[in-house]
Amino acid sequence: MTTQPPKRLANRLHHCLENIWLDFTRCKTKYSEIDVGVGLPDYPPSEHIQRALADVAMEGNTYLQYTRDQGHPRLVKAIAALHGPLLGRDIDPMSEIIVTHGAYESLVTAFLSLVNPGDEVILIEPFFDAYKSMTKLAEGTPVYVPLRPSVESPTSSADWVLDPQELENKFSANTKLLMLNNPNNPIGKVFKREELEMLATLCIKHDVICISDEVYEWLVYPGAEHVRIATLPGMWERTITISSASKSFSVTGWRVGWSIGPKELIDCQMISHQNGDATCATPVQEAIARCMEIELAKINQPCCHFTQQRTALLSKRNLLIEMARNAGFKVCVPEAGYFLLVDWTAFATREMIDDGTNIASDFQFAIWLLKNHKIATIPPSAFCEESKDTMSNYVRLCYFKTDELLNKIETYFASLNPLKDC
Structure with a gap:
């Protein structure tokens, strides 16, 4: 996913050419039906x-x-x-x-x-x-x-x-x-x-x-x-x-x-x-x-937006965890935020997803998952330098989504089949 720099680009910006968000936006536009990749809500806040x-x-x-x-x-x-x-x-x-x-x-x-x-x-x-x-x-x-x-x-x-x-x-x-x-x-x-x-x-x-x-x-x-x-x-x-x-x-x-x-x-x-x-x-x-x-004026009360948002996302987190586990993923339960790391290695070997590009295996699995099962995720090794090997066993899912979308993902998870020897 390396891009050639524009001819007149200043040298100090050459390191900025690779951008996971642009790469996966282009890919998911073509294939995605379920987007749990990019971290943004798909419904509006309180009125x-x-x-x-x-x-x-x-x-x-x-x-x-x-x-x-x-x-x-x-x-x-x-x-x-x-x-x-x-x-x-x-x-x-x-x-x-x-x-x-x-x-x-x-x-x-x-x-x-x-x-x-x-x-x-x-x-x-x-x-x-x-x-x-x-x-x-x-x-x-x-x-x-x-x-x-x-x-x-x-x-x-x-x-x-x-x-x-x-x-x-x-x-x-x-x-x-x-x-x-x-x-x-x-x-x-x-x-x-x-x-x-x-x-x-x-x-x-x-x-x-x-x-x-x-x-x-x-x-x-x-x-x-x-x-x-x-x-x-x-x-x-x-x-x-x-x-x-x-x-x-x-x-x-x-x-x-x-x-x-x-x-x-x-x-x-x-x-x-x-x-x-x-x-x-x-x-x-x-x-x-x-x-x-x-x-x-409502801080720490049940009616406070911050409290309500946290409560709603805790429920969504737990729902996605249950679905991912039922599908056969190992999950790493987050203490905060709205992202869930799931271990994908029960569903594909590196040989199965190898596309010959020599990129990290979580990138290859995310692309394989997107093209074959229409689910957009984010490969977390993009967030690493020295621990890419460890993080490449995971993909990142965002659960700040409507319950309708989260419930729909269960159907898409069902199309995945864990490997028999895992």
């Missing part, structure tokens, strides 16, 4: 969330013009009110928050404003694939630390752990950033407090900044505790915490995210932001602020 944007758009000129570059005042105040208690501190909305075009831009501006050529960035894999591209775009050097199964056949995302000695060995005098995704995509792991303390100790020892991507923060299921690394001793002053409306309110098309951190780090991001995007859409920011204020 009051949709209504908020419609109302703002009809309220005259006030919200149809530019707003403050660092973030719409009403929104940054709402973010501070929501996240202050979660981070255990009073947050200054005007100096410790920046609003961006999705969490994606928060990540890009953080990398571009903090990483110098040759700086090392530690990426815990599997990782959101854009982290590697952003590191290289900033002319940094990615350093990979895999999460490894602590048991032979992991049944929970909690079974994937860091090796303490391997982790410590990856830190050096050149380490500038630690990129943390908690909860993790694609595994759904929620890092335990002692794991975060280990990471924090190394960050402080080596004077490393932590970027903590916490977009799945509201989708942590019972039995797991989401500890924010910025709350640990010595970490607030060296951590940028990132979240988004896309995941919090199930509006991936609204493209609003935010970074929270000490003024020193937010000021760095702002320089990158103001020379790129400059400002985000005013009506969308106003609408999100109104939604956030509504949920703040």
Whole structure:
């Protein structure tokens, strides 16, 4: 799936040519009947969330013009009110928050404003694939630390752990950033407090900044505790915490995210932001602020959107797990998020799916599954460098779908036949 670069493409972008999302979008358009690959809802959020944007758009000129570059005042105040208690501190909305075009831009501006050529960035894999591209775009050097199964056949995302000695060995005098995704995509792991303390100790020892991507923060299921690394001793002053409306309110098309951190780090991001995007859409920011204020008044109650969304997705997760197990898949139960890893090796040997392209076997199985059984998935080895062999036994399924689609997938699973010797 390698693409030749356009003739005039700048050298620094050559590493960005391979894109799993574009590759599989082209393929699934031709073959897919059931799409559980890309992570986006296929049904709208609560009516009051949709209504908020419609109302703002009809309220005259006030919200149809530019707003403050660092973030719409009403929104940054709402973010501070929501996240202050979660981070255990009073947050200054005007100096410790920046609003961006999705969490994606928060990540890009953080990398571009903090990483110098040759700086090392530690990426815990599997990782959101854009982290590697952003590191290289900033002319940094990615350093990979895999999460490894602590048991032979992991049944929970909690079974994937860091090796303490391997982790410590990856830190050096050149380490500038630690990129943390908690909860993790694609595994759904929620890092335990002692794991975060280990990471924090190394960050402080080596004077490393932590970027903590916490977009799945509201989708942590019972039995797991989401500890924010910025709350640990010595970490607030060296951590940028990132979240988004896309995941919090199930509006991936609204493209609003935010970074929270000490003024020193937010000021760095702002320089990158103001020379790129400059400002985000005013009506969308106003609408999100109104939604956030509504949920703040109901926080942790059964009627709160965050609670309702988590409850609904827990039910969908369990439904897909049951169907996958009944079909013969081994599953790795996620503690958070809306992705499920399933082990496909009971259904095909590598020889059966080998298409002669020399790509990873999970890619080959995902293509085989799509072409022969019309089910679109995502191969998770795309999120790895050093642990591709382990992750290539899985494909990733998204369960943020209507119950109608999830129930339909059972019929498609039924067309799969486990190998007799498995």
